[in-house]
Amino acid sequence: MIHSIRFTCVLDTNVIIPIEIRDLLFWFAHDDLYTPKWSKHIFDEWEDVMRRKNVTENEIKKRIGWANLAFPDAMVENYEVLIEGLTLPDEKDCHVLATAIKVNADIIVTNNLKDFPEDYLS
Template sequence: MRFVVIYDACVLYPAPLRDLLIRLAMTDLFAARWTDQIQDEWSRSVLKNRPELSDKLPRTIELMNKAVPDVVVTGYEALIEGLTLPDPDDRHVLAAAIQSGAQLIVTFNLKDFPDSVLSGFGIEAVHPDDFVTQQFDLNEGKILAAVEKHRQSLRKPPKPVGEYLDTLAALGLVVTAERLRKFEDVL
């Protein structure tokens, strides 16, 4: 069975981070998962800041769900009520992780997923920067190829490598950006 990770809503918005994480999921190094509820959560955040995107978000969600095989977790809802987390609104994420057999929840909100709760389910919460660097350590070639494809896909406007890496750092992937700077010539 492949290593399974749940992407929390907070790592699916902003778009550059979401796109990179989807590209990484397409490497087959791990199986990424999310739920319709997670999709609803990040898309509501987008619409608060960018209401003009309301017509485009359904297509984005559809493309995301098609890009990663078997990505949508279902059947987790009955687990929610029995879970306790600092923020009750995050229980659905843990329930989806349990249902899908995930080992990791990729999130910026580490305090909302304490080890004392998650360890009982064999799950760990990890910051996206740590997650990407872990994947980089496991298969440098596949991660570099995915990052290169991601950067090359940015055409409106195109991003030079240095600017792209600055964007990753600004999104919280500081260590990842620094490690990738050593490979600027292939990105």
């Protein structure tokens, strides 16, 4: 499957968690409307949330496996070195910004707008 190279989006954990939003975003990517990107850190957070919601380990592995199978080029690597030089209101979100910088993403798709203010991202 070929994914759009024209519009790249980093998906934050909080838009991957709700199945309705995740499915919609994945369908848009499947239809080549954008290229999804994420990191191991983002998926680790997703795993943690699923565990807190009592999702079985088998189901967690299936969900993450399906995402990686559907979008094999989505996983961003070697972004960690960028984290230290970044500043955001919530330092725990710097890994998302580092992921976006690494792939020169057009946008970060998140429900957490307060921790990604425009003046920090410009």
